[in-house]
Amino acid sequence: MSELTFEQMLEDSIKTIHSGEVVEGTVIDVKADEIILNIGYKSDGILTKSEYTNDSSVDLTTVVKPGDTMEVKVLKVNDGEGQVVLTYKRLAADRGNKRIEEAYNNKEVLKATVAQVLGGGLSVIVDEVRIFIPASLVSDTYEKDLNKYAGQEIEFVISEYNPKRRRYIGDRRQLVAARKAELQRELFERISEGDIVEGTVKNVTDFGAFIDLGGADGLLHISEMSWGRVEHPKKVFKVGDQLKVLIKEISGSKIALSLKFDDANPWKDAASKYAVGNVVTGRVARMTDFGAFVELEPGVDALLHVSQIAKEHVEKPSDVLSTGQEVTAKVVDFNEADKKISLSIKAMMTPEYAAEEESDADVVSVDIDAVIAAQNEEDAE
Numbered sequence: 260m261s262e263l264t265f266e267q268m269l270e271d272s273i274k275t276i277h278s279g280e281v282v283e284g285t286v287i288d289v290k291a292d293e294i295i296l297n298i299g300y301k302s303d304g305i306l307t308k309s310e311y312t313n314d315s316s317v318d319l320t321t322v323v324k325p326g327d328t329m330e331v332k333v334l335k336v337n338d339g340e341g342q343v344v345l346t347y348k349r350l351a352a353d354r355g356n357k358r359i360e361e362a363y364n365n366k367e368v369l370k371a372t373v374a375q376v377l378g379g380g381l382s383v384i385v386d387e388v389r390i391f392i393p394a395s396l397v398s399d400t401y402e403k404d405l406n407k408y409a410g411q412e413i414e415f416v417i418s419e420y421n422p423k424r425r426r427y428i429g430d431r432r433q434l435v436a437a438r439k440a441e442l443q444r445e446l447f448e449r450i451s452e453g454d455i456v457e458g459t460v461k462n463v464t465d466f467g468a469f470i471d472l473g474g475a476d477g478l479l480h481i482s483e484m485s486w487g488r489v490e491h492p493k494k495v496f497k498v499g500d501q502l503k504v505l506i507k508e509i510s511g512s513k514i515a516l517s518l519k520f521d522d523a524n525p526w527k528d529a530a531s532k533y534a535v536g537n538v539v540t541g542r543v544a545r546m547t548d549f550g551a552f553v554e555l556e557p558g559v560d561a562l563l564h565v566s567q568i569a570k571e572h573v574e575k576p577s578d579v580l581s582t583g584q585e586v587t588a589k590v591v592d593f594n595e596a597d598k599k600i601s602l603s604i605k606a607m608m609t610p611e612y613a614a615e616e617e618s619d620a621d622v623v624s625v626d627i628d629a630v631i632a633a634q635n636e637e638d639a640e
Contacts, residue, residue: 276300276343278333281350286327291318296331302343306331310346313384314374348387355386356422363420368434371415373408381408383415383429390417392429399436439474443512446474450514452506458516460500463492470504470516477514479504484518486525487557488544525558526598533559533590533600538607540587543580551576553586553602561600563588568604 276282276298284296284304294306308319323329332350336343362369371383371390380393392415394405419428450456450472458470458477467480479502481489489495496502508515521527533539533555541553541561550564563586565573573579580586592601 276333276336278336280333281330282333283328283330284345286323286325286329288325289320289323291320294319294323296329296345298331298343298345300343302337302341304331304333304343304345305338306345306347310334310344310348312348313387313389351387355388358386359388359390359417359427360420360422363417366416368414368416369429370412372412373410376405376409381405381413381429383413388427390415390427390429392431396428396430396432399432399439442474444474446472447509447512450506450509452509454506455503455520456506458502458504460496460498460502463496463498465491468492468496470502472514475512475514477504477506477516479516479518483507483516485557486519486523487554488560525556526595529559529600530593530595533561533593535590535593537590538587539590539602540585543582543584543586545582546576546580548575551580551586553588555600559598559600561588561590561602563602563604567591567602567606570605570608 282298282300282304284298286294287297287303288295292308294311296304296306298304308315308317311317311319311322329347330350331345331347332353334344334346334349338344361367369385371385373381374384374389375382377391380391380395381397383390383392392413394402396418397405397408413431414434415429415431416434417427418430419426421427456472458472460468461471461476462469465481467478467484469476470479481492484492484495502518504516504518505520506514507517539555539561541555544552544554544560546552548565550562551568552560553563554560563576565576567588568576568579586604587607588602588604589606590600591603591606592599594600
């Protein structure tokens with residue numbers, strides 16, 4: 260029997276490898292873009308950054324060091340220069356495919372950081388498997404700008420799994436909707452009409468503001484924003500404002516809110532402040548052809564009829580008054596039930612003139628009643 264040469268014994272002691280085989284190697288050297296591994300073969304293995312990860316910003320010296328062991332997959336036994344070409348990301352992707360398949364079958368909630376914001380959605384990576392979340396599946400409401408998700412960790416489920424086409428679709432929308440439904444259920448269980456709760460202004464429109472109550476939105480209508488008159492909601496509130504609001508009404512899933520708290524109701528002591536005969540001061544808030552409405556305080560307006568503005572004949576209020584002007588007048592009628600107050604500047608004049616006008620009192624009274632009706636129509640509009 261012939262003896263084996265040293266070279267033959269050395270070759271027999273070195274294992275053989277094949278393309279596609281998974282092997283374990285020890286890191287011999289590492290550079291920013293390349294890892295050299297001893298895989299127990301006659302040649303060392305080369306693992307480039309592009310075959311380590313899809314993240315081009317990674318510095319390999321920060322993720323491995325000499326002496327570390329890792330499993331890799333053989334791409335080529337000989338790259339033409341006697342070196343073994345290895346891949347880590349493809350091995351991870353193979354295992355990731357299995358992981359994604361299990362998550363898809365089990366409807367498991369996955370968590371990952373948004374790696375890229377694309378024109379039509381978000382891209383995330385789970386175990387080296389790139390998953391696309393279309394814009395329509397990012398949230399349960401339309402998202403105009405997806406850039407706010409860049410770098411954020413989000414949760415999602417796999418809604419489509421097709422490894423042959425390398426098509427992996429994520430869905431975050433159903434999780435957001437489910438969470439909102441749960442928060443809504445919890446909110447409606449703990450609130451009742453008459454409660455005062457905290458909320459955040461979510462949106463402001465011409466007719467009111469929508470307040471996020473932490474599970475559902477409530478509508479704060481412009482007519483409920485103050486006991487006084489609000490010109491436009493956007494002049495009072497902005498998105499993000501924190502408010503304490505009164506739950507006025509709950510109707511199904513709709514919540515009506517108010518800032519008209521009873522302790523601030525300006526009419527609660529109006530009977531004494533604006534009793535007939537009292538002299539009051541206010542500012543002209545608005546005018547019509549038949550009279551001027553004077554704001555005595557926020558939420559309390561009084562009518563100064565055109566016939567009661569001056570002793571001389573006044574064609575229309577704007578001939579002698581202007582919006583914002585301060586006027587002093589006497590209360591000649593107070594109707595607490597209808598929240599109506601009538602004023603007269605004439606009544607502030609000399610007793611002699613007041614006596615001369617006494618015979619016209621019934622006519623003036625009829626005019627005031629008519630104007631009150633007109634004011635009711637205006638308020639209804």
